[in-house]
Amino acid sequence: MQTVLSIAIDALAYGMVLFVISIGLSVTMGLMRVVNLAHGAFAMIGGYIASYAARDLGLAYGFAVLLAIFGTIVIAVPIERLLYRRIYGAPELTQVLMTIGITFCIIGIANYVFGPTLKTVPLPSELQGSVDLGFRAIATHRIFAIVCGLAVAAGLWYAIEKTAFGVKLRASVDNAAMAAALGVRTEIVYAVSFAVAVGLAAFGGVVGAELLPVEPYYALRYMVTFLVVVSVGGAGSIPGALVACLLLGAIDTTGRYLMPEFGEFFFYLAVIAIICVFPRGLAGRAKG
Amino acid sequence: MQPIFEVRNLKRAFGGLAVTNDVSLSMAPGDRVALIGPNGAGKTTFVNLVTGNLRPDSGEVRIAGEPVTGVDAIGRVRRGLVRSFQVTRLFADMTPAEHVALAVLQRSGRAGRLFGNFLGMSDVMAEVQELLGKLGLKELMHRKVSEIAYGQQRLLEIAVALALKPRVLLLDEPAAGVPQSDTGRIEQALADLPADLAVLMIEHDMDLVFRFAKRVVVLAAGAIIFDGSPSEVTKDPRVREAYLGSYANASHAA
């Protein structure tokens, strides 16, 4: 029983980190219909910036996080203007190739600038240590990750359902041409959404740096994971992404606890099984 | 004689809306039936239910007495139920010859052959030439579909359907989008259809309907409200009500 609770807590923390990173991908895929394999790379950039800011510049954790978010957005915006805009509406293969190209470039540059070693983001004293839950202690930063994930979910839900921008966003997702005809500036909606998505990815990359260590191959290593969240949870769906992330978190953590030797093998097998059972995602309609 | 095509009590609802409401229809070989109805009547849903692209909530579909309700779309084609598409679905980079050849090869079970080329198969080419000749597409047979006129593409749709040697043919608005100058060719093609083939045509062009059909079925709000001769359809009060007088030219065909 203890093990189950233990797994549950770790899975929750891991799932929440995944959520923060992946929800941006889910929204951009649902909105701009771009298969973006480079999303993990942006999360990685966030982690790198925060690490550099905290370790080399000596900034406080909070500042490092903010710098990471804004820095990543600043890097991502020109990429969106120059490259992503060319592939909206392009065939899937084209988008795959372009975004893999972007991913490879980012990995290469990251390795050149920061070197191949793991980078950590030093935690502030408040987030170090652990919290005693009674049956076990849990690292404080994991609780922080869980809280962040829930906050992001709530904030996004509010923004999408309750604000004017959210209305425009939903309109653009449903019918971009119609929305544009009604006066919604779809390019701005896209640009803002992309920036938010990337910012969230960076945030997740920083917050999750203890669980998903930052190193140049980060973008490739977790590419499958982020993509699975979106394909299983359904693009553009916050509840879907939440469920998918928790599910994946549970699978990954369980694998690591029960079969540490074969954890990865089990993870990929489970991913394949889930997608084969739900080829259209968890919300997929049955045929006919 | 046993009907070649039968639909019994077909029902399909989306949410609470009955899009196909207890539809029954039966056709004998050689029948020429037109299915008409106002927009939103459920004609497309009906076609999809019959071809197996949509599963009904209840009801039966039979081909030559054999129930095919549980058979998937591919199986129904192989049992002789073939449809053409309202919006042309052809392969832009392939030629009419390749289209018809593919259909012929599929029908004769040779579409999976790894070696050989259809141009060298005399029996296939004979059928290709015959069919394309009948529809006036012989000169274009080696041109890419993207390079031929829309009216000719519609004819090719019919050719492909015929190449599958169907027993029941569902034509979904064969003249849709075709300029007036080309409808004559299509009408000729329809007149030349094999005599023992049961044909169900969905159309909005009432002139075409009256020249082609021996029997008219009217679908409105998912249910059949009329099944009888073309001369009677315009007089039927229920039909007039369903259309709300929108087919003013229906009167001149009687």
Place this chain on the structure above:
Amino acid sequence: MTMTTTNDMIAASPARRRFGGGDVIGLAIILLVAVIGYFLFPNNLALLTRIIAAALLVLSLDLVTGYCGVATLGHAALFGAGAYAAGIASAHYGINDPLAMLAFGIVAGAVAGLICGVVILRAHGLPQLVLSIALIHLFHEFANKASSWTGGSDGLSGIAPTALLGLYEFDLWGRTAYVFGVVLLAIVFVLLRLIVRSPFGMLCRGIKEDPVRIRSMGASPKIALTKMYVISGAVAGVGGALNAISTQVVGLDSLSFTMSAESLVMLVLGGTGTLFGALTGTVVFMFFEDVVSAANPFHWLTMVGALLIAVVLFAPKGLYGTAAAFVARRREAK
């Protein structure tokens, strides 16, 4: 109107539909390039043989991606399966006849193709892509953990092919391996050109463009695509076995995502859906890799990324594809 004969029709049809012509020229070019390569790089035949093995992988990828429209990032699984099968046959079972090893490679590749095809064809679009990525990682992990069979991360060694046909030993200069590779490539190429022109090839082209249309013709896209996956697996298996036989070692990198991604780059660089494009892209890419990657492997990754972006933006049809389109336009303008 009299019936035209088959020959008349072939004469009347556009040149590219005439079967045989383009194939013979293509084969001649391949053999010519192979001979030139033999004399230009006598000390680097190992590289050329690696290029041939890669070309076989990229050809197999062209079958499913270029001709059938299935985007996959996991195709190295079929190559690696072939390589490991051939290697294990030799290293663990003492089956050292290269033709027997080749047979093992082909069968293993085909089986891997069947498995991957059945899994990948369960979904479409993004989920399909994700399945392909998950599969390659799965294969990779399996090979990693089954180290008593595969040597794990150290790689499989102890592969000792005997003389080919009992006559030609695999020498240190790699001459036998090279000629073996060229012959295999030529045979595979001819077979694939035939298959592509066959009814099955036409069926697959139709499936790529419009599966609904194919279904309404009474053909099953899934069955046809699965069949193509098996054929593709066999071709990739040839490449893998060739690699095992010529380098006499099999590493985990033959089952890597990176190899899958690179094979896709090579295919796109040359141009999809023509088989010639696959060959062109492989040769160009592998030569550059040999020259550049001696430096920093991460710089290589950046260059591959930049290359991909450039191809997407400026030459989406690939090198061969753009050239072929240019020639076709000139011909039609006359």
